[in-house]
Amino acid sequence: xxxxxxxxxxxxxxxxxxxxxxxxxxxxxxxxxxxxxxxxxxxxxxxxxxxxxxxxxxxxxxxxxxxxxxxxxxxxxxxxxxxxxxxxxxxxxxxxxxxxxxxxxxxxxxxxxxxxxxxxxxxxxxxxxxxxxxxxxxxxxxxxxxxxxxxxxxxxxxxxxxxxxxxxxxxxxxxxxxxxxxxxxxxxxxxxxxxxxxxxxxxxxxxxxxxxxxxxxxxxxxxxxxxxxxxxxxxxxxxxxxxxxxxxxxxxxxxxxxxxxxxxxxxxxxxxxxxxxxxxxxxxxxxxxxxxxxxxxxxxxxxxxxxxxxxxxxxxxxxxxxxxxxxxxxxxxxxxxxxxxxxxxxxxxxxxxxxxxxxxxxxxxx
Amino acid sequence: xxxxxxxxxxxxxxxxxxxxxxxxxxxxxxxxxxxxxxxxxxxxxxxxxxxxxxxxxxxxxxxxxxxxxxxxxxxxxxxxxxxxxxxxxxxxxxxxxxxxxxxxxxxxxxxxxxxxxxxxxxxxxxxxxxxxxxxxxxxxxxxxxxxxxxxxxxxxxxxxxxxxxxxxxxxxxxxxxxxxxxxxxxxxxxxxxxxxxxxxxxxxxxxxxxxxxxxxxxxxxxxxxxxxxxxxxxxxxxxxxxxxxxxxxxxxxxxxxxxxxxxxxxxxxxxxxxxxxxxxxxxxxxxxxx
Ligand SMILES: Nc1ncnc2c1ncn2[C@@H]1O[C@H](COP(=O)(O)OP(=O)(O)OP(=O)(O)O)[C@@H](O)[C@H]1O
Ligand SMILES: [Mg+2]
Numbered sequence: 001x002x003x004x005x006x007x008x009x010x011x012x013x014x015x016x017x018x019x020x021x022x023x024x025x026x027x028x029x030x031x032x033x034x035x036x037x038x039x040x041x042x043x044x045x046x047x048x049x050x051x052x053x054x055x056x057x058x059x060x061x062x063x064x065x066x067x068x069x070x071x072x073x074x075x076x077x078x079x080x081x082x083x084x085x086x087x088x089x090x091x092x093x094x095x096x097x098x099x100x101x102x103x104x105x106x107x108x109x110x111x112x113x114x115x116x117x118x119x120x121x122x123x124x125x126x127x128x129x130x131x132x133x134x135x136x137x138x139x140x141x142x143x144x145x146x147x148x149x150x151x152x153x154x155x156x157x158x159x160x161x162x163x164x165x166x167x168x169x170x171x172x173x174x175x176x177x178x179x180x181x182x183x184x185x186x187x188x189x190x191x192x193x194x195x196x197x198x199x200x201x202x203x204x205x206x207x208x209x210x211x212x213x214x215x216x217x218x219x220x221x222x223x224x225x226x227x228x229x230x231x232x233x234x235x236x237x238x239x240x241x242x243x244x245x246x247x248x249x250x251x252x253x254x255x256x257x258x259x260x261x262x263x264x265x266x267x268x269x270x271x272x273x274x275x276x277x278x279x280x281x282x283x284x285x286x287x288x289x290x291x292x293x294x295x296x297x298x299x300x301x302x303x304x305x306x307x308x309x310x311x312x313x314x315x316x317x318x319x320x321x322x323x324x325x326x327x328x329x330x331x332x333x334x335x336x337x338x339x340x341x342x343x344x345x346x347x348x349x350x351x352x353x354x355x356x357x358x359x360x361x362x363x364x365x366x
Numbered sequence: 367x368x369x370x371x372x373x374x375x376x377x378x379x380x381x382x383x384x385x386x387x388x389x390x391x392x393x394x395x396x397x398x399x400x401x402x403x404x405x406x407x408x409x410x411x412x413x414x415x416x417x418x419x420x421x422x423x424x425x426x427x428x429x430x431x432x433x434x435x436x437x438x439x440x441x442x443x444x445x446x447x448x449x450x451x452x453x454x455x456x457x458x459x460x461x462x463x464x465x466x467x468x469x470x471x472x473x474x475x476x477x478x479x480x481x482x483x484x485x486x487x488x489x490x491x492x493x494x495x496x497x498x499x500x501x502x503x504x505x506x507x508x509x510x511x512x513x514x515x516x517x518x519x520x521x522x523x524x525x526x527x528x529x530x531x532x533x534x535x536x537x538x539x540x541x542x543x544x545x546x547x548x549x550x551x552x553x554x555x556x557x558x559x560x561x562x563x564x565x566x567x568x569x570x571x572x573x574x575x576x577x578x579x580x581x582x583x584x585x586x587x588x589x590x591x592x593x594x595x596x597x598x599x600x601x602x603x604x605x606x607x608x609x610x611x612x613x614x615x616x617x618x619x620x621x622x623x624x625x626x627x628x629x630x631x632x633x634x635x636x637x638x639x640x641x642x643x644x645x646x647x648x649x650x651x652x653x654x655x656x
Binding site: 053056057058077078079080081082083084085087089091093094095104105108109152153156 | 557559
């Protein structure tokens with residue numbers, strides 16, 4: 001089912017100052033197409049959980065409207081919205097065993113006893129917990145609890161599934177396998193899913209679309225690769241991608257872009273201070289020759305890390321800035337070696353300085 | 367525990383152990399010894415079962431036992447049930463919760479004697495507010511709350527329920543407030559009505575608290591004295607409203623029969639021991655976690 005939010009706003013009284021307010025969600029409008037998996041991504045405290053709670057009906061709105069399909073559900077009680085919700089800490093009922101936890105929503109919906117039994121087995125099979133049905137939550141591992149929480153959310157066949165950082169309590173390996181599993185379940189059931197996370201890699205890997213939030217606002221929406229390649233501003237650029245994009249101080253002068261005393265080519269933008277961004281894989285290393293290469297910046301290798309298929313370098317540029325570089329393993333440089341790096345075409349980004357533009361928008365990709 | 371650890375621990379425990387030995391275990395042992403004394407006074411000791419023989423044939427003692435069981439069987443569950451209702455309403459209000467909590471807790475910190483005087487006045491047959499109220503509103507005949515042998519029992523029970531509400535409400539509100547609100551959010555999403563959430567989530571989650579209140583409530587109810595003695599006083603015996611502890615008190619202070627008082631105390635001790643063991647067994651069976 002399609003979900004749309006129109007100017008949704010949620011305010012909380014400030015915990016410190018009595019008569020002030022925190023705007024947790026600030027006039028958020030968005031549209032989530034039916035059957036897609038969308039990630040809500042942003043730093044801690046940006047309003048992700050609050051947005052999810054608002055969609056679930058657990059958080060009343062101060063302004064705005066919410067639609068499921070064509071229906072306005074803004075004032076509909078949470079008990080009647082019929083959505084599935086996986087909470088950040090799972091919130092499995094501790095006194096009920098797995099079977100009772102999964103049947104709880106079905107019993108509330110007045111299903112027949114036999115139908116409940118059948119359905120419990122069915123969802124247990126989907127999330128592969130068929131052998132755990134008689135255990136209490138305290139007897140389950142984090143990953144198992146998480147799957148029970150998903151099973152409980154899926155049991156009543158909801159048209160919408162909301163997941164609030166469901167993987168944050170799992171170790172790296174389990175995280176990886178469960179997120180694949182969530183993706184698989186979502187694909188097989190075709191359920192419209194919103195997945196909240198502050199882990200950008202997680203968001204990139206499983207979603208059809210990513211929504212990036214900050215301070216209660218939506219900054220950018222789009223396909224993960226699209227956002228990676230065309231970040232709207234400096235914040236999104238550094239937030240998306242791991243290791244993060246390198247940011248260097250740049251200067252536009254006489255039709256050329258300068259990093260310190262090094263010219264990086266012609267750019268026809270008004271003169272002034274800018275930020276130059278380049279992703280770790282956008283740097284090409286060369287051995288240092290007698291004559292410096294045009295458009296290259298001298299650098300020294302501080303640290304090399306071999307990651308199997310590729311090498312991760314920490315470099316110090318001649319201007320003093322530290323940068324990260326990722327290259328294929330075949331051109332290896334040693335620590336303390338003096339090299340040169342070139343910034344690849346179309347992997348260079350220019351962002352406005354705060355003085356010109358508070359949002360530091362992307363000026364140019366070249 | 368290592369030997370050194372034991373030595374150190376014993377020094378910390380010693381003061382409490384000494385106090386308990388002097389004020390609890392010595393009198394307890396003494397009472398057991400005295401209960402087998404043929405004579406009333408401890409100065410004159412003669413081993414025999416005569417006192418117990420007298421006790422089980424004493425009509426007054428049987429009445430006391432019956433009253434105490436009735437009191438316990440009614441006051442404990444009724445008080446807990448009412449407290450659960452009031453506590454659930456208390457936790458559902460946002461503003462002024464502390465204010466109302468305090469109001470409900472005040473009876474607990476006021477002296478039973480002072481409160482009983484007020485109640486004795488309320489239940490006065492001719493001038494009491496209760497009869498005035500019932501008479502004017504429902505045209506009921508005057509009830510002799512404190513002097514009718516068929517009623518006095520229940521007056522004490524009503525007073526006992528009221529007295530024990532404060533503590534129960536306090537513990538229950540604390541218990542209910544400590545339930546993670548996330549469970550209620552989950553229950554809402556799962557389509558549970560407020561009643562369903564209360565019955566299937568709140569109650570099971572606070573069941574250890576309820577079990578605790580049952581244990582404490584039963585033990586306290588068995589030892590009930592103030593509520594009876596201050597409300598009905600010496601009359602309690604003549605209107606058959608006396609309880610075990612009243613019986614013991616009278617045996618000492620009116621009859622000066624230390625042997626009889628000791629024997630009755632031993633019976634009380636045994637009953638409380640059995641009840642405690644039973645309620646511990648019940649609460650171990652109703653452990654919903656794990
Ligand atoms: N009940 C509340 N009362 C007051 N302020 C709140 C409340 N809930 C959230 N907030 C505030 O609203 C803002 C958004 O909170 P929210 O929980 O939505 O963030 P989040 O993006 O989910 O963060 P995280 O990644 O840490 O879970 C925060 O500044 C938070 O302090
Ligand atoms: Mg959150």
